[in-house]
Amino acid sequence: MAAFVTLATNDSYARGAMVLGKSLRNHNTSKKLVALIGPQVSEPSKSVLERIFDEVKVVDVLDSGDTAHLAMMKRPDLGVTFTKLHCWTLTDYSKCVFMDADTLVLSNIDELFDREELSAAPDPGWPDCFNSGVFVFCPSMETHGKLIQYCTEHGSFDGGDQGVLNGFFDNWATADISKHLPFIYNLSSISIYTYLPAFKQYGGHAKVVHFLGKTKPWSYKFDPRSQQITGSVHDADTHSTFLVDWWILYSSAVVPMMQQQYGDQPFHSGCEEVNGEKTGLSSCVTYPPEAQMSAEERKEKWEQGQADYMGMDSFDNIQKKLDSFLK
Incomplete structure (x- = not known):
């Protein structure tokens, strides 16, 4: 059994996941759709996701029964990364395609399941790295364990899942060209204006657009x-x-x-x-607007390792706060 998998850690990204799921349905995918969601996703949003996806699974890296739990205590900076690595635990499926919630499918892409792990498209910023917004993988508890171990020991060179995955699958750039997905399967929206002639030449063949930035x-x-x-x-x-x-x-x-x-x-x-x-x-x-937490509630979330790394507690927001203090 095969599935498309996405991740939403809050209601904003849940909206993205909803659109992604509908775009896959509209282009008649024959595969299952799975959404991993964080505990901060509201019940109404979860209910909508359950109408679009075949399976909606709540993942929480602070669950004491989770293999990522102790690892996160050592590396709380990689909380979102640990959450994304949950996709390797979906062992009911033999092969999956992970897609970030800020992607949109423009045509049927079921042919991606003919590819092997780890197949992905080059990152526009550094093409010897793959972009982790779309990739083919094979769920495995063994691989999941090794990824968690790697994550704990080596961290991430870019602070997120892309750095971890490129470090773990470090021979992607040189080992097997068949694992290099064409750029049309992960067309970075910010690449359009960096090489406009190429976009005009090939952009009409795009199958997936990725709203980076x-x-x-x-x-x-x-x-x-x-x-x-x-x-x-x-x-x-x-x-x-x-x-x-x-x-x-x-x-x-x-x-x-x-x-x-x-x-x-x-x-x-x-x-x-x-x-x-x-x-x-x-x-x-x-x-609805994101639920506003009090300063005390946010502090408690941080102490529990549940910072909203993709929302209020994103690196950009933290940087702005630091800049204001330094000034």
């Missing part, structure tokens, strides 16, 4: 009538076509399910108002 699709606003993206003008202009594709799928396929789950609870609009009027739920999404 600080600003994710769900961070923008969308006017469903004009189909215009607003937010960071530079970023939005860079990959506006793909962003519009993401938002159209989000508003048409995901919003109705979210509305059903949240019911009368207040929503924060992800769309622009048109002529002072709010757009209907049938046209666009309104979603």
Whole structure:
């Protein structure tokens, strides 16, 4: 049995996972869909994911029965990485394709299951490394254990899962060219403007777009009538076509399910108002803001090793805080 696997550690990335799952369904994948989620994902978001994915599994690296538990006590900086490595524990499946929640499928990609572990596309920043946003792997508790051990002993050269995986699968660049996926299976949106002629030549064949960078699709606003993206003008202009594709799928396929789950609870609009009027739920999404924790609650989460490394406690936010103190 084979499956596409993704990971969402909070409600923001859960929205990305919902769109990814729907894009796989829309392109008629014959494979199972699995979502790993962190304990911070809300129940309504989990319910929506359960309608899209065949299996939704809560993973918590602080579970005392988890092999990553003691390792994380030594390396709390790699909390999100330990969570992502859970995908190797999905031993009900013989082969899987992992996809980050900020990816969008543009056509059927079931042929990826013909590839072997570890197959991935080159990273645009350093092509001798693979990008860990899309990769083929074979679940194995033995491999999982070795990855955890490597992670604990060597850490990550980039602070995340990509550094760990490239260190562990260190012969990817030279051993077997068949494990190098074509770039069309992991088209980095930020690469479009770094080599625009190549994008114009080959971009039409893209099968997966990966929204790399600080600003994710769900961070923008969308006017469903004009189909215009607003937010960071530079970023939005860079990959506006793909962003519009993401938002159209989000508003048409995901919003109705979210509305059903949240019911009368207040929503924060992800769309622009048109002529002072709010757009209907049938046209666009309104979603709840992330739950705000008190300073004491955040401190307690940190002490428990449950910092929101992909949200409020991201490296960028920590850096901003440090910069403000240094000034």
